[in-house]
Amino acid sequence: MEQKYFKLFANCIPVKGASRSIICDLQRRDYQLIPNSLFDLLMSFPLFTITELIDAYGENERETLIEYVSFLEEHEFGGWLNDHSAFQPLDLTWFKPSEITNSIIDWNKDSDFEFEPIFNELNDLNCQYLQLRFFDHFKKVRLEELLTSLDRSSILSIEIFFHDSLEFTTNDFQRLLRRFPRITRLIVHSAKENRYFNDPEHFLDLIALNYTTQKITDEAHCGEVHSGYFSCNIDHFTEAKQFNTCLNKKISIDKKGQICNCPSMTQKFGKIGDATLNATLINEEFTTKWSTNKDQIETCKDCEFRYICSDCRAYTEGNLPLSKPAKCNYDPYKGEWN
Numbered sequence: 001m002e003q004k005y006f007k008l009f010a011n012c013i014p015v016k017g018a019s020r021s022i023i024c025d026l027q028r029r030d031y032q033l034i035p036n037s038l039f040d041l042l043m044s045f046p047l048f049t050i051t052e053l054i055d056a057y058g059e060n061e062r063e064t065l066i067e068y069v070s071f072l073e074e075h076e077f078g079g080w081l082n083d084h085s086a087f088q089p090l091d092l093t094w095f096k097p098s099e100i101t102n103s104i105i106d107w108n109k110d111s112d113f114e115f116e117p118i119f120n121e122l123n124d125l126n127c128q129y130l131q132l133r134f135f136d137h138f139k140k141v142r143l144e145e146l147l148t149s150l151d152r153s154s155i156l157s158i159e160i161f162f163h164d165s166l167e168f169t170t171n172d173f174q175r176l177l178r179r180f181p182r183i184t185r186l187i188v189h190s191a192k193e194n195r196y197f198n199d200p201e202h203f204l205d206l207i208a209l210n211y212t213t214q215k216i217t218d219e220a221h222c223g224e225v226h227s228g229y230f231s232c233n234i235d236h237f238t239e240a241k242q243f244n245t246c247l248n249k250k251i252s253i254d255k256k257g258q259i260c261n262c263p264s265m266t267q268k269f270g271k272i273g274d275a276t277l278n279a280t281l282i283n284e285e286f287t288t289k290w291s292t293n294k295d296q297i298e299t300c301k302d303c304e305f306r307y308i309c310s311d312c313r314a315y316t317e318g319n320l321p322l323s324k325p326a327k328c329n330y331d332p333y334k335g336e337w338n
């Protein structure tokens with residue numbers, strides 16, 4: 001063993017924070033916390049033998065070094081190689097050919113816009129992810145019409161926040177999930193109790209119906225940062241290194257029908273019908289927010305989770321454009337969630 005070289009696999013990428021680090025396994029979509037001393041070791045010795053490490057750190061550190069290497073082996077973050085020349089670093093370029101990848105459309109009982117023309121525009125822009133947020137009761141027959149109109153669209157994934165309604169039973173919602181496989185998440189808010197249903201008949205095990213007592217009556221619920229929302233995968237990781245993980249290639253329609261980066265932002269770009277989504281994309285004021293990445297954001301730039309974390313530019317500390325998301329309770333300098 002001591003004659004072979006240890007090397008991290010290309011998909012296992014260490015990220016350093018102020019008080020600790022992580023290794024992101026972008027293939028297995030998982031991460032592990034590591035001390036900063038192990039991060040520094042991996043940066044100083046991208047390729048090492050045990051003998052080299054002991055020579056560099058001293059015999060007194062043998063036990064710690066063996067412990068570190070055992071940890072890396074146990075989590076299969078790397079392997080022992082005779083010939084490492086064939087192992088190239090991962091290409092971390094992020095590219096999506098779509099002009100828009102994701103969109104939010106908000107609706108309440110005072111909304112006076114039609115959904116279908118917006119869907120058509122999103123389809124022309126090759127948008128793939130759509131979030132529909134209904135803050136008030138919405139008719140069953142109309143919801144089915146809307147979802148049917150997306151059947152042949154570019155939209156691959158639809159996340160729905162739906163106001164609980166006597167018109168819908170749990171069976172109705174489950175039938176909806178089976179009939180419209182593009183729905184990847186259905187959250188029924190303002191419910192009487194918190195309930196969670198896995199649907200054994202759905203072709204995807206992961207799809208679930210989630211009832212919550214939380215009242216989602218406007219856009220202010222958005223922007224929470226939580227470890228449960230982390231995405232440790234190559235798409236998110238590479239996008240986060242270059243772009244904003246919430247706003248990049250996003251276009252939204254607020255409940256008043258106004259075009260915006262996100263419904264919680266005060267800057268609007270005209271009303272749908274008067275302005276088009278396509279024309280809005282030419283406006284640099286609209287697209288400039290796409291490139292605010294975590295390495296530019298105060299506090300986040302020192303956080304080990306910065307490339308797997310979501311971001312929020314609407315609710316920020318002190319309402320400043322480059323401050324940390326206000327709804328994040330993590331302190332990377334202490335390594336603690338408050």
Ligand code: SF4
Pocket residue numbers: 222223224246247262263264265311312313314315
């Ligand atoms: S910027 Fe914040 S409030 Fe707006 S969509 Fe993103 S997370 Fe939500």
Ligand code: SF4
Pocket residue numbers: 225294299300301303304305306309310311324325328329330331332
């Ligand atoms: S400090 Fe920033 S990067 Fe770290 S968890 Fe909070 S929002 Fe995410």
